Each structure stands twice: as C-alpha cells, then as structure tokens.
Amino acid sequence: MNRWKRLAPVTAIVASAALVLTACGGSGDDDKAADNSKLTVWMMGEGGDAQTKFLDSVEAEFKKKHPETDVVVQYIPWLEAPKKFQAALAGGEGPDVTELGNTETQGWAAQEALADVSDKFNGWSEGKDILPDLVKNAQLDGKQYGVPWYAGVRAVYYRTDWFAEAGVKPPTNWDEMVAAAKAVQAKKPGTYGIALPGNSELPFYSFLWGAGAEIATKDGDSWKSGYNTPEAQKAVKFWTDLVTVHKVAPPAAAGWNEVDARTQFATGKAAMAFAGSWQGGAMKKDNPDIEKVWGTFPIPGPDGKPAPAFAGGSDIAIWKDSERAALAWDYMTVLLSKQKDKEFASSLGFFPVYQDLVSSGDYANDKVMAAFATAIQNTKLTPLTPKWVEVSRTKTVTQAMNSSVIKGQKTVEKATADAATEMESILNAK
C-alpha cells in the first residue's frame, strides 16, 4: 500500500507529461520553400466526371509550358467556401488559384485575400472581349482582383403541358404572368402557379429593375438606397401580392430560397419557377421527366419588355498569399481561353463570358437556352462596394423586406422604408 502511494505521484507526472506531449504533437510541417512542383487550385461545388475531364485537359495544355508542375484540384462545396477562405486566410495555407462566386470577389478583395491582377489582365489580349459588366464586378477601387470564368442569368422555367391545358401562352408582362399563374392553378388543383423564392434576392432584382428602380446609387461619397421610391414599392407590391393577394404561391414561400422553389417546380408542384440555366441539371436529377415538359421565357418587365437580369457567375482569382503568382496566371490563361471557356460553360449549362461567343446563334436557337440568351443581353449588377455583402448575405435586407410583407408583419411602405434606412446605414458606415 505504502509503495503504491509513493509511486502514484510519479505515475501522475509521467501520465501528464505524456498527455501534454501528445496534445502538442502533430505540428511538424515545415516545408516553406516556394517550389514549383505543385499548383493548388480550388474549385467550387461537387465536381463531377465532366469537370474532372475538362480540368485534366486544361492541365495537359498547361503542362506543355510547365512540365515540372503538377496541378492539384480540390473541390469546395459552395456553402463551405466562406469558412474555408477565412480559415485559409487566418492560417496562411491557401490555394494558388481559386474559383469564387462573382458576388463575393469584392468582399474577399477587401479582406486582402486576393492578388491584384490588373497588370496581368490588361496585358492579356483575349480579356478585352469579356462582357464589361462581369469584368467590373470583379474590381475593387479600380483594381482587378478576379477574371470572369462563366456567366449565368435567371429566367422563368414553366410547364409547357400545363400551360397548353390551361390555354395560356408564356407571359410577356406582369399582368399576363399573374393571369397565367391563376389559369394554370385553377386547372391543376393542389399546385402553385409560381414557386416564389420569397427568401432570395436575385430573382427579385429583375422585378425591381424592371419597374425602373435601383437598389442603391452612389452620390459622391455616400450611397442612397432606391427602395423608398414608388417604383421599388411597385416591385415589392407585385412580388408579395403573388402570395397575399393573388394566392398563386403559398405563405411558406416567405421562407423559400431558390433551391426550395425550383424543387417545387421540378417535382411537379408548381407551374413556374425562377432558375438559372445551370440549375437544369439539378432539376433533372430531382425528376428526369421534367425535361420533356419544361420551357423557358425571360423574366418579364411590367410593360412587355424583358426585365434586366443579374449577371451571375464565377470568377477565377489568384490567392494573395500564393508564392507562385506567375505560374498561377499562366494556368488561368489556359483555363480562361476562349476555346476552353466555351467548352466548359456549355457543359455546365452556363454561358461563356466572351461577348462574341454569347451573341452567337448557338444559344438563340436552343429551346431552353434562347430565353437565357435574351436575358444576358441586358444585365445589371448589385452595388459595387465590398459592404454590399453585408446587406445581401449577413443582414439579408432585401429578403427580410419581402418576407416581412408576405408574412403580413409590415406594409409595403413601412418595409421598403425600413430596408432603405438599414441599407444606407450599412453602406455608409465608416
């Protein structure tokens, strides 16, 4: 017994030392040397055979110039990306090249995550043909932090069979849209006329811009929200009336995002849904037969002209901490070359970013892509400031404004006024 008591402290000390040592172990990575044997590329999404094959062909092309460099591609799920970027930035171990959503480029540029590629971009001849709105969207304070890779706009997917049964044609203005939704809903009880993504902002902006309003405009040094104008109120009223007055979308739509809404359409519960051309694949996954009965038309304006669409898509950027910027740029010019861009964008259901490619007849004659090809001719952007991401993603000002009206918590006037105040306080914060 006595011997045990004397041994116990020793055992305790040995045990604690062992524990502390194991806890501290596993931090022995010390390869700092900037070797060119490896180029790390982060791609968004889940990947897939088509994308892997495409990226292999890009690597083969790139290796002609840099045979000693291996390209390592890692896929990051879209929703994980912000966390992954923050961790990479905080830990100092990031990629060399990364894809990122084009609404996020400015925010990450402001966080000093991305390298300034202005000189490289300006000296690159093919870059001159890229759609100017997309190029502008990847700038911060006049400097280029990303290069557009592919582009997409939203349009309306609709059920051609149900429309035929109800005897309505694809609408070209707001009134026709409501009438069509009501007609189909009457013919098909238990379905919704429109799967309204009440908790999403990008489809709504087409209605806002269609009504002639702006999200926010810069006046000298300060931003002014366009939400408390009669035009904006008209758009909010139309959007929310779809649920509250016309009842062509359910109250639950207040909480739907675009994926929720398009799933309603894909699974045969709604006659119309807003979606981008790239989302066709996901809808077909939900319901392979939907392809036989879907058609598309551009989001209509109030008066008969197609409404402007948000120019969405993806950018490619060089990570600021990368020690292989020159190598990274060489990879980008292969990836972003006109020929590769067209090849890749088409396989995803997106558009290439080059003006001449977009306006070519290939898209205008396609049954589904024609509506998108029309929409991409008339695009607009969300306010160009790194603070926009806080309005859009963190405080979700627009989504909250629309939801509060749909839920009956606020009138259109009150909701738009509140949203305008909140937006201005965020955008003009020092």
Next chain:
Amino acid sequence: MTTLTEATGEAAARETPARRRRRRVDHLPYLLLLPCLAIIAVLLLWPLGQVVWMSFHKLDSVRQLRGDREWPWVGLANYAQILGDPFFRTVLRNTVLFALANVALTMILGTLVGLLLNRLGKKMATFVASCVMLAWATPALTGTIVWKWIFDDTSGLVTWLFNKLPDGLSTALFGRSDWTGYGWFNDPLMFFAILTLVVVWHSFPFIAVSVLAGLKSVPTELQEAARVDGAGPWKVFWSVTFPVLRPVFGILVVLSTIWDFKVFTQQFVLAGGTQDRSTFMLSIYSYAEAFSPPPKYGLGSAIAVILTVILLVVTALYVRMVLRQEDE
C-alpha cells in the same frame, strides 16, 4: 503556480511533523488533476482569455488574426455598440424567455419521466429508459434535420396530419383546412415553439435519468410512511421526494440553464442559417456578427463575453441558493 507552492510551503512550515506527513500525501489529488488542468488551460482558458482580449479591439480583417496587421485598441466601444443597439434587446429577450421556458419544460418533463421509470417494473423500465436515451444519444444536428423534415411545408408529417383533420374542425379551430404550403417557421412565436419542442426532446432524457438515479438513493420507507399517513402522490413528491433530491435538482437546473442559454445547432438548422434575424438569440448573434462576411471578430467576441457573463451570474445565483438551502 509559484505563489501556490510558496503558500503551501509556508503553511507546511508552521505545522507539526505529524501533520506535515499527512499534508504531503494530500498533494496527490493536485498532481492527479495536473494533466487535466493543463489540457483545460490550453484548450479552454487560453481561448477564453483570447476572446476577452479580442473583444476590446477592432478586428474586421482575417489578416489581423494572423498577426499581419495591428489590433487597434477600442476599449469598451464594441460593448457600447452592442448594448446601445435596440436589436440587442430583442436578442436578449429572445434568449432569456427561451431559456426560462425550456428549463422549466425540460425539468418538468424529465422529472415526470424519472418518477415513471422509478415506478415501472424492471423490464418495462429498461425498455422505456432505452427509448428515452435514444433521443439523448441522437446528435443534435441529425435530430434537428429530422425535425425540420417533420415540419416540412409540403411533405412533412405534421403538414400531412393537419391535412387529415376533418376540414370543418380544422377551419373552426385554426381558420384553414389546407395546410400544404403553410409556413411553419414563418411566425417567430411558432418558430420558437418548434425550437422548444426540439430542444426539450433532446435534453429531457438526461434529466429523467439523473432524477431516477437520485430516486434510487432515496429510502423507499420514507415514501411508504408518507403514503401510510394518507399523503397523495402530489404531497409525497413535494414533502418527501423533492426535499431529499433538492441538491440533484439544483445541479440539473444549473446545467439546463447553461445548455439552454447557448442553444445553437438546433436553431441554426431550423432557421436555415443566419437569415432569420427576428429569432436571433445570443449565441447565433455572436456567430453571425463574427463570421458572416464581412467578419467582425471584435464585435462577435464582445457578444460572446456578454453571454458568458450572464451565464456566470445565473450560475452563481443558483449555486448560492442551493448552498444556502443546504445550510438550513
């Protein structure tokens, strides 16, 4: 650490040799605690100190965390900004009311199930306890996703059940007969009701089993004697069981309070992220401020510190109450 050894050294010097020998043996518990303390210090105390330190700085760039940029000292400005924001009052109200309701419901349900388990026969008790423990064993994330599906607006079980109600009855009670497309999470009150259901479902098994363990240690003669004297179940519980188990209840209330004040996973999943600001509570508010782009680590830290201080105060009050009752 050094002051501690000095102090014990001085104390030892003043004592008689016999007592000193006993003293030496008393070091053992501290030595055994050492590895644990070291790990807690590294994994808990250090980050805790870091959060407090961060809350006094303006931190809005990841590069500052890396040490590439300076940390501008702002004193209490972060706290002033949060406490001065009317939104904070909404968040605090949500947090406190939610915690109160959940602690009460969890304790009541857990105690009732504990009493039931105590009365059941061996086989039945094992069966019920296993079922109940399954809820406790379900990871918060998985469990909440299932609950979210149960309340899905189109294909959820609850929506289906309400649709099965006779139309007349449903209209008379709720003013609607078609529940497809009804937004279960639209109304903040409804959201909190569902969140309460999920959180209570997750946490009552622990209370039940702890109460059961306590009950097993109560001599049954006491209760039998009370029953013979003509006391009903209500009276037996409040006059015999509860006073005996008071320390157990004290600890359980403290633990529940801490858990319910910092509910995060369930809320994050049910609300679908950090979009629904009207249902924010302190923990998700802190997370959203700190990590949603653009990051505001200083502000987020300050909210986390406020939450911690509230919890410390609540816990201290409870502990004092329990100790005082012990003395009586």
